[in-house]
Amino acid sequence: MENERLNNSMKLHRVRAGLTQGQLADLVNVTRKTINSVENGVFVPSTVLALKLARELQTPVETLFYLPDQ
Amino acid sequence: MSTVDQISRGRVGFLLLNGVAFAVWQFTEIERVGELFGEGVTPMLGTSAVALWTITLAALFAPAFARQKSTIEDELTRQNRRAAFSWGYWVVISGAILALFVASNIAVPADDLLRLVLIAGVSAPIIRFAVMERSAPDGE
Numbered sequence: 001m002e003n004e005r006l007n008n009s010m011k012l013h014r015v016r017a018g019l020t021q022g023q024l025a026d027l028v029n030v031t032r033k034t035i036n037s038v039e040n041g042v043f044v045p046s047t048v049l050a051l052k053l054a055r056e057l058q059t060p061v062e063t064l065f066y067l068p069d070q
Numbered sequence: 071m072s073t074v075d076q077i078s079r080g081r082v083g084f085l086l087l088n089g090v091a092f093a094v095w096q097f098t099e100i101e102r103v104g105e106l107f108g109e110g111v112t113p114m115l116g117t118s119a120v121a122l123w124t125i126t127l128a129a130l131f132a133p134a135f136a137r138q139k140s141t142i143e144d145e146l147t148r149q150n151r152r153a154a155f156s157w158g159y160w161v162v163i164s165g166a167i168l169a170l171f172v173a174s175n176i177a178v179p180a181d182d183l184l185r186l187v188l189i190a191g192v193s194a195p196i197i198r199f200a201v202m203e204r205s206a207p208d209g210e
Binding site: 031 | 072075142146147
């Protein structure tokens with residue numbers, strides 16, 4: 001089954017927060033590869049991880065992640 | 071590169087070696103492979119493969135990996151493992167169908183065919199998982 005597409009503005013908000021992928025990964029307790037995969041749209045994170053990312057980047061989750069038609 | 075990345079990369083290396091070593095070990099147990107490579111080379115290759123498989127298996131359960139398990143076992147890793155083993159299931163089913171077809175048409179020792187199915191079922195998903203777990207390029 002093909003994964004649903006989910007766009008994100010992770011990189012923009014991460015850079016704006018002055019964080020590297022590794023630093024953000026440490027904050028949400030995942031590997032840097034996971035952050036990289038989410039940023040590149042390769043991996044759709046769980047709701048829990050999306051909420052953790054939004055909290056660390058101080059951004060509403062719906063700003064961070066959005067459907068392609070939005 | 072962070073410690074977690076280094077441990078994750080190390081695990082990928084051990085997984086790849088483990089999958090390949092298991093496949094080589096089982097291949098060398100096949101009678102026709104022994105005839106092909108000669109009586110001197112095959113047992114040596116088989117013994118080396120068993121040793122490498124044992125070492126990598128022990129390394130994968132080493133404390134260095136166990137201590138970091140909560141960090142390197144994140145949701146992407148779990149998804150990759152599920153995907154690799156689901157893929158492995160189809161490889162085994164396809165291998166079993168192929169083995170049935172081959173055995174129906176030519177005389178092949180059953181243990182040789184079963185070894186090939188075993189290689190498909192054990193090595194293929196491990197190698198696939200390792201490939202999926204390769205480090206992401208730097209994107210800082």
